[in-house]
Amino acid sequence: MTGGRAGDTPAGAGAASAGPAFLAVDSGGSGLRVVVGAAGPRGAQARGASRTPVRTGARGIDPGHFMEQLLGLIRPLTAEAGIGRLDAAVVGAAGMASLGDALRAELPDALARELGVRRVVLAADAVTAYVGALGPRPGAVVAAGTGLVAVGTDLTSWRRADGWGHLLGDSGGGAWIGRAGLEAALRAHDGRDGGSARLLAEAEARFGPAAGLPGQVYPRPDRPAVLASFAPGVGACAADGDPVARRILRSAARHMAEAAAAVCPAGGTPGPLVAVTGGLTGLGDPLLVPLAEELQRRVPTARRVPAEGDPLHGSVRMATDLAADTFTLPGDDALLSVVDRSR
Structure with a gap:
């Protein structure tokens, strides 16, 4: 304690x-x-x-x-x-x-x-x-950490999107990004399309030889956290210009914006407040720049504000x-x- x-x-x-x-x-x-x-x-x-x-x-x-x-x-x-x-x-x-x-x-x-x-x-x-x-204001918040959930309210009722866990949802969350990055690493290891040699090197630096990855993930009771631990690696590869990592983060941004759009209260002038909170914001521009673009496309009237706490x-x-x-x-x-x- x-x-x-x-x-x-x-x-x-x-x-x-x-x-x-x-x-x-x-x-x-x-x-x-x-x-x-x-x-x-x-x-x-x-x-x-x-x-x-x-x-x-x-x-x-x-x-x-x-x-x-x-x-x-x-x-x-x-x-x-x-x-x-x-x-x-x-x-x-x-x-x-x-x-x-x-x-x-x-x-x-x-x-x-x-x-x-x-x-x-x-x-x-x-x-x-x-x-x-x-605070107690109408709008929408995307909470993006290991998982991902969006919640919105007009102060008369609540709406929720995703938050279904790493097997059924949490699309765009840390475990989702990490799993996508590890899949791309294994595709490169196998010589299949869609792989990334840069992500393979990042994965092996963190987890050891690629052939041992299943043993690093499947037996673990904290699988979502293990998968999410690779999300910063995906962010680093994206920042270095790796096209596969950049596509993964663009897809994550799209999922996050879709969840925000699903829960945003309708109507009102000016538009609804939208904030993003959670550990994934630490990935910085490789995620936040496409996220801002996707939010503008899906919720054009939204006013993006920083999370207060x-x-x-x-x-x-x-x-x-x-x-x-x-x-x-x-x-x-x-x-x-x-x-x-x-x-």
Whole structure:
């Protein structure tokens, strides 16, 4: 566990009087990140993280393992921030939309029982990524990391595109780019059309001899992450001018723009806000230049803006509003559920 403090007020220095207290959580493939704090400009905050991801099983995301992880983080953080009771909690979790039934059924009661929380929002990480990037404004956000999902809202309902995982979708995401790059490398190894000697050299520098690639990928339980680890290699080859790598990134940009167009709210003047967030933005111009062109072609009225923050930032924004009773985002059976036992 790692911890730290953020905010203008030192931990324990009147946090309770600064405003109602909140818990914000970002749960993903790399573990849990947590913020506890008090709403308002004088509110102290304390942050912690665990590098152990929450387990998934036959019931989806495991609520028991989630609470075990969370409680180990929360108790020292509430003391650090000088917070006695938590008024509201927002949990953003990867897989919430398709694997979150058990969490939705059990987590509100567990948070009330263990932490006294009466108001709870359970959200897909795509929603917290949206709020982190744009805040409570209408528009669309493409979250592009290992996977890829786009979410849009007109502030009356949510729309989602892709996010179906590396076997069924996530088109244009890091695993998709890495897999396409490795396929092109193996085509070059075999002497088939569509191969890239530059990508083959990059793949062998990272993974060893090409003939051993299946053994590096197929047995791994973290296959999406292994595939995505080659996306920067594809970006480097594209930056060097490799035509195959450039085509891969152009295709990824097209998929990302298609997902954004599918969720953009219609109408309105000026046009909808669109932001792109996630680790793939680190590939730079080889991806971002064709992405800007594809977005212009598919959503010509969109106003591209930089993402303001990440999914944890979105969870904190949402939790602050929930604690202050100013939460206005629309609910959704899969993407965002609200439980309020304070009324």
